[in-house]
Amino acid sequence: MLSTILVYMSLLFQVLAAAIAISLFKRTKFNASWILISTGFILMVVSRIFELFPTIYPEWEEELAVVQKCLAFVISLVLLIGVFYIRKIFQFMRRLDEIRRETENKVLSAVIRTEERERQRFAKELHDGLGPLLSVVKMLLSGLSGDAKPEVNEKIKQNLKQAVDEAIISVRDISANISPHILNNFGLKDAVDSFIKKLRSAKALDISFTTNIGNRRFGYNVEVIMYRVICELINNTLRHAEADKIRIELKLTDEIIYLTYTDNGIGFDVSRQATKYGMGLDNMQYRLKSGNGGIEIMSERGKGMQAKAFIKL
CATH class of the missing domain: 3.30.565.10 (Histidine kinase-like ATPase, C-terminal domain)
Structure with missing residues (x-):
């Protein structure tokens, strides 16, 4: 009785293993080695079913024994070939890893190039736009003097106000380019x-x-x-x-x-x-x-x- 229960349980487990193996066909891109291994699981299920036949049809015991031996040979051969070719799956996985690393490196390089280009553009805008205006402001401030004529100081103040206004506009433009x-x-x-x-x-x-x-x-x-x-x-x-x-x-x-x-x-x-x-x-x-x-x-x-x-x- 116990042996019969174990046979039925092993049959159930082998059916589940065969079903899982078949469900992975698409993920393995219908790789020949995986198909062979799945076929081996299916044949093992068939072999286990034949083991139950003598309990139902005792008169077929000798014929079923021959069939069992043939199935055992085929299962062993199929699994051997499948395992031999399974290395192709590992080669495929290794190639996927290489492609993923290459893609990550390209993306990282693209990010670095973009960030560096943005920094250079930002530095150029500050240097070419805001830098000269601040230099003008400094020069005008140094020109203010208590000894100078009032009209001269007033002219310098007007120019100074204009330069500051232009600097504010330049800062706004740079800010708008960074974050509109x-x-x-x-x-x-x-x-x-x-x-x-x-x-x-x-x-x-x-x-x-x-x-x-x-x-x-x-x-x-x-x-x-x-x-x-x-x-x-x-x-x-x-x-x-x-x-x-x-x-x-x-x-x-x-x-x-x-x-x-x-x-x-x-x-x-x-x-x-x-x-x-x-x-x-x-x-x-x-x-x-x-x-x-x-x-x-x-x-x-x-x-x-x-x-x-x-x-x-």
Whole structure:
């Protein structure tokens, strides 16, 4: 009686093992070695079932014994071959680890490059914008004197006030570039509109911006990521593309923000120059992937550039 119970329990365990092995087919990409091992488990279940037959059909005991031996041989052979080829699974896992490390290294390099570029840009703006104004303020202050004529001191004070006003404006511009107050206070649409208006007033550039998001607000990360990507795409066009037309479309569909950006510039070879094109495709991909999004850039020499990006809410 006890032996029969143990046989039934072992049969149950082997059925469970076979079911689990089969359920892992997709995860192992239908690897041949795993299929062989799973087949071995299935054959073991079949063998265990044949062990129960003599209790039901005693007259078949000799024939079933032969079948059992044949099954044992096949099971051993299948498991041996499966174990021999299972190393392919470990090779596959090792390759996945290598790809993951390479991706992490690329992302880290992209982050470092972006941070360094932002630091350099910030330092340049301080040096070229605020530095000269502060030098002028210092020079004007040194010119003030109690022995000078009142009209001379008054002129110096006027110039000093003008220089301080310009320094305040410069600080505001630098602050807006680092963290645009319009984006924080009014949202993505108004921030992009404001950025484009500044460009239109400074450059002879035809920029079209259409969107259906209205005044809807999104999460902080979503707004910052999409705003930075749009600004970088525009800056890259201004620096490299020699374009006079830019088209920007921002659409909200099924809780996903889609960006379509095109220019009529000189274009470039994406496979060769993506990482050199401004902040680089890797950096933009990192920004968007950090927000559950992505970007694809398409371009050919002489045919402009198109970028399609999305970010999920």
